[in-house]
Amino acid sequence: MALVEIRDVHKSFSRDAERIDVFSGLSMDIEQGSFTALMGPSGSGKSTLLNLVAGLDRPTSGTVQVGGAEVSAMSAGQLAAWRAANVGFVFQQFNLLPVLTAFQNVELPLLLTRLSRRERDERVRIALGVVGLDDRLRHYPRQLSGGQEQRVAIARAIVADPTLVLLDEPTGQLDARSSQEVLALLGRLNEEFGKTIVVVTHDPQVAARAQRQLHLDKGTFIEQASAAGAAV
Amino acid sequence: MRFVGLLRANLGRHKRRTLLTMASVALALFLFASLRTVVTTLHAASQFGSARRLVTTNATGLVFPLPVAYANRIAASPGVEKVSWANWFGGRYGDGKRFFATFAVDAKSYLDLYPEMSVPQDQKEAFLADRSGALIGRRLLDVFGWRVGQNITLQGTIYPGDWTFTVRGVYTPTDKSINDDAVMFHWQYLDERTGRQGTTGWYIFGIDSAQNAPRIGKAIDEGFRNSSAPTKTGTEQSFNASFATMWGNVSLLMNTIGMAVVFAILLVAANAMMMSARERGREVAVLKTIGFSDRRLFALVLAEAGFITITGAAIGLGAAKVLYRATNFSAGGMLPGFDVTASTLGVGALVALFLMLASGVVPAVRAARLPVVAALRNVE
Numbered sequence: 001m002a003l004v005e006i007r008d009v010h011k012s013f014s015r016d017a018e019r020i021d022v023f024s025g026l027s028m029d030i031e032q033g034s035f036t037a038l039m040g041p042s043g044s045g046k047s048t049l050l051n052l053v054a055g056l057d058r059p060t061s062g063t064v065q066v067g068g069a070e071v072s073a074m075s076a077g078q079l080a081a082w083r084a085a086n087v088g089f090v091f092q093q094f095n096l097l098p099v100l101t102a103f104q105n106v107e108l109p110l111l112l113t114r115l116s117r118r119e120r121d122e123r124v125r126i127a128l129g130v131v132g133l134d135d136r137l138r139h140y141p142r143q144l145s146g147g148q149e150q151r152v153a154i155a156r157a158i159v160a161d162p163t164l165v166l167l168d169e170p171t172g173q174l175d176a177r178s179s180q181e182v183l184a185l186l187g188r189l190n191e192e193f194g195k196t197i198v199v200v201t202h203d204p205q206v207a208a209r210a211q212r213q214l215h216l217d218k219g220t221f222i223e224q225a226s227a228a229g230a231a232v
Numbered sequence: 233m234r235f236v237g238l239l240r241a242n243l244g245r246h247k248r249r250t251l252l253t254m255a256s257v258a259l260a261l262f263l264f265a266s267l268r269t270v271v272t273t274l275h276a277a278s279q280f281g282s283a284r285r286l287v288t289t290n291a292t293g294l295v296f297p298l299p300v301a302y303a304n305r306i307a308a309s310p311g312v313e314k315v316s317w318a319n320w321f322g323g324r325y326g327d328g329k330r331f332f333a334t335f336a337v338d339a340k341s342y343l344d345l346y347p348e349m350s351v352p353q354d355q356k357e358a359f360l361a362d363r364s365g366a367l368i369g370r371r372l373l374d375v376f377g378w379r380v381g382q383n384i385t386l387q388g389t390i391y392p393g394d395w396t397f398t399v400r401g402v403y404t405p406t407d408k409s410i411n412d413d414a415v416m417f418h419w420q421y422l423d424e425r426t427g428r429q430g431t432t433g434w435y436i437f438g439i440d441s442a443q444n445a446p447r448i449g450k451a452i453d454e455g456f457r458n459s460s461a462p463t464k465t466g467t468e469q470s471f472n473a474s475f476a477t478m479w480g481n482v483s484l485l486m487n488t489i490g491m492a493v494v495f496a497i498l499l500v501a502a503n504a505m506m507m508s509a510r511e512r513g514r515e516v517a518v519l520k521t522i523g524f525s526d527r528r529l530f531a532l533v534l535a536e537a538g539f540i541t542i543t544g545a546a547i548g549l550g551a552a553k554v555l556y557r558a559t560n561f562s563a564g565g566m567l568p569g570f571d572v573t574a575s576t577l578g579v580g581a582l583v584a585l586f587l588m589l590a591s592g593v594v595p596a597v598r599a600a601r602l603p604v605v606a607a608l609r610n611v612e
Contacts, residue, residue, distance in 0.1 A: 056521060056604045077525050086525025091608070095518045099241040109522050111234050157524070 003163060003196050004030035004053055009062035011219075012050060022048050023219040026062070031044065032163070035190040037210035044216040046200040052165050054087050055079040067163060084112040088195075090159025092169035094149040096141040102128065102152045103137040109160040120126045127159040128152070130193075132186055147178025154185060158195065165189065167199040171206055183209050233357060239535055242309035246508070250540060253504040257544025257587060258551070260497035261580050267490040268576045269318055271483045273567045277472060285345065286449055287471035288435040289464040297431035298461050300423075305455060311440045311448045316341035319419055319433040323386035323395060325376065330371050333414040334386065336422035336432075339367075345436055348407045355380065363421050365400035369412035372437035373402050386415070391426060394581030407439075408569035436468065494583055502591040504536050509595030517607035518600045526600040533599045537592025545584030549577055 011023040022045045030036055030053075038046045050095050051057035052064050055071040064072040067086065074082060085091075088109075096105045106127050110120040128134045131151035141149055150170060157165050165188070171179035189195045189208055199206060208215045243250050288306065290296035300317060302327055307315045321334040343349065351367065352361070359365045366380060378384060378399050385396045397417050405412050419432060439448050449465035456463040509516075518530060524532075553572045555561075559572050 010446050054521070076529070080520065080523050080525035080528075082523075083341075083521065087523075089521045092516070095514065097241070097515055097518070099245045100238070104237060104241065108238075108519070111238070112523050117234075160523075231406075 001032050002029035003032035003034075003067055004198075005030075005063075005065040006052070007047075007063045007065075009052065009059040009064065011045075011052065011057075011059050021060070021219065023062075026219060026221075028214070028221065030196065030198060031166035032196055033039065033190070033194050035186070035210045036199070036210060037213045038198065038200045038208040038216060039202065039207055039213060045219045047168055048097060049216070050168055050198065050200050052125055053164070054089055054166050079226065081112075084109060084160065086162050087155075088148070088160070088162040088165040090153050090157050090165070090167040090170050092172040094146070094173070095140070095151045096152055096156075097147055098141050101138050101140055101153075102133060102144065105141070105152055106155045106159050108156060113160065123159055124155075129153040130158065130188075131155045132181075142194055145178070147175050147181055150174060150178065150182055154182070154189075158189060158193075161193075164196045164198070167201075169200055169202065171201070171203055179203070179205065235532060235535075237538065239532065242536055243539060248507070248592075249504055252557075253501055254540050254544040254547070256497050256500050256547035257541050257584070258589075259543045260493050261548030262552050263493045263548075264490045264583060265549050265572050265576050265580050266556075267486040267493075269552070269556070269570060269572050270563075270567065271486045272573050272576060273570050274482060276569060277567075282432060282438075282468055283445070284439055284454075285468040286437055286456060286465055287454060287468050288437070288443060288449075288463045288465040289433070289471070291453070291464040294433070296461070297429075297433060298435065298463065300419075300430045300432050302461075302463070303434065306435055306437055306452055309452055309455070311444045313438040313440055314341060314345055315435060315437040316345050317432040317435045318342065318423060319418065319431075320390070321386075321388065321415075321417075321422065322390040323388050323415070325384065325386055328387070330375060332369075333411060335416050336419040337416050338419050338432075339416070341463065342416070342436070345438055346410075347405040348405055348410055350402045350406055359400035362400050363397060363418050363424075364397055365417065366397035367401045368399055368415040369414045370402055370404045371412045371562065372414065373399070375413075384469065391422065395425075408571070410569075421452065434471075456468060456570050476495055478531075494587070498587055498590055499543060501537075501587060502594070505533075505540075505591045505595045506534075509533060509598055512599075513602060513607050515585075516602050517604045520602070520604045521608070530600040531594045533596035534588070535590045537596070538588045541584050541591065543586040545580060545587070549580045549584075553577065 006026060007027045008019070009023050012019055012021045014020070026049075033201045038045050038049060047170055048057065052059055053066065055072070055074065059072050062072070063070055069082060071079070071082065097108070100108075100214055103124055106124045107120055110123060115123070125134060125137070128137060131154050133148060133155065136144060136148060136152075141152070144152065150173070154170075170186070171182055174182060183206060186197055186199070190197050197210075199210065246530075275603050288298070288302070303315050303317060307331055316338045318338070319336040321336050323334040325332075343351065343356065359367050366384070372543070373379075374382075380399050382399050383396055384399060385394050387393075388395050403412065423429065439445060439454065445467060452465050453463050519529060520526075549572070556570055556572060563570060
């Protein structure tokens with residue numbers, strides 16, 4: 001069953017009076033519970049596609065539906081509430097708030113819910129436990145390694161139990177060992193917790209973990225590959 | 233309440249900047265309250281006066297004396313009940329740096345006319361019985377450390393020479409607009425030492441009804457119209473107000489300076505808030521990605537500005553209120569009853585609210601309107 005349905009999406013930007021078309025009639029589905037890697041050269045539209053799915057950006061025309069909700073038609077307020085409940089987002093540069101501890105960073109999405117302090121506390125501990133950082137609750141980002149920071153960011157993305165987890169170059173700033181840890185974690189989130197994962201990456205190792213690889217170039221899918229490596 | 237931790241963390245991001253901004257707001261509101269209190273104290277002093285007391289001065293000007301013989305004619309005017317008179321002495325004590333007022337008064341009638349000046353009965357009797365006795369305001373007594381029974385010597389400025397008095401009593405005003413920073417002594421003592429000139433500075437007299445004040449005043453001035461010293465009679469309030477006008481347009485000056493200070497601090501606070509918001513563009517974008525709405529981010533940024541300005545204002549206004557009261561401040565007796573009023577605190581609170589909105593709204597709107605994708609692209 002498709003969780004994400006993108007239909008005839010056009011997206012263009014204006015830069016210095018020049019119009020740049022990123023997508024011209026893009027359509028695609030992402031199955032629920034799948035692990036999808038979006039690959040392609042810089043400027044191919046990977047991050048833009050991720051932003052459209054997360055409701056951070058709007059298509060010039062066409063529709064984006066996630067879990068039956070038409071994201072592209074929501075107001076800003078509706079989108080904020082929808083994102084809080086349905087989407088977890090992980091950035092290349094971690095983007096943890098430096099003035100908050102690991103616990104407080106992970107708690108942020110829960111502040112938008114009606115959960116009690118005790119329930120929030122419990123969920124944060126579980127999320128940090130899943131990423132293996134339940135002994136770093138009171139640490140500030142500056143006291144963590146890059147890999148640990150990214151794992152805190154992943155805990156923040158999953159703490160509200162969203163259906164969809166979107167990651168933009170999650171291993172781009174990490175060393176090989178930390179990358180492996182993050183990849184193992186993503187695999188676990190997908191297989192054990194059933195999260196639908198969409199990851200933008202340049203890293204073939206990350207892509208190799210995905211069940212499906214989509215290669216974008218100039219806003220068009222040029223190749224799709226399954227986990228077995230065969231073009232489909 | 234659930235966002236308090238986030239708010240506290242953001243305020244603590246640059247502790248020194250937050251504290252300095254808060255301190256500048258506190259200082260601005262302290263100065264504002266102080267300057268406004270000068271205005272309200274002057275206004276209160278000009279408003280002081282019984283509606284049933286009139287004052288007669290020389291029509292030419294306050295510095296010109298009146299014959300003391302006028303007392304009987306004033307007393308004989310229909311509607312007049314009690315008459316007293318007073319003269320500005322202009323003495324100083326010690327090095328003269330501490331200013332205070334000194335009056336020569338017709339003691340018995342003066343104290344009868346001013347029940348607002350509370351004097352213990354035994355001290356009052358002692359003062360009335362001693363021609364060289366003096367009655368001292370409570371505050372002045374404390375300032376110089378004088379005590380009842382002590383001899384004090386003032387240097388006359390208008391009436392040169394050393395003038396020695398025995399402190400016979402202490403008066404405490406029941407109305408805070410009355411100056412308790414003054415010395416009073418017997419007019420008869422002044423008259424004796426100045427060669428019995430038989431003149432005084434002004435008359436104060438009680439009347440039967442406040443409604444009769446214009447008629448009585450007019451009748452008295454008419455009676456002295458063709459004398460060597462024509463008079464001018466008015467209410468005690470207008471007499472006091474004439475002293476206040478000697479300050480010139482102090483109110484305008486004080487209010488202008490107060491507002492200029494507030495405006496300067498507004499720029500400081502607004503700049504600090506803007507700087508803080510600009511530095512956090514990326515974090516605002518991240519919060520939006522997580523699901524924080526524009527409205528919530530607007531409220532969070534405004535709450536930060538509110539915390540800084542309201543806390544600063546509370547410190548500044550509170551300090552002004554407590555400090556002036558605790559030190560019994562009166563600007564060396566120039567501003568008796570100097571106390572930050574409730575209206576000043578209210579206006580100060582409005583100023584703080586204005587500061588909060590003026591310094592917080594722009595960064596709050598900027599945070600709310602921040603385009604997430606562009607903000608993230610700038611840093612990714």
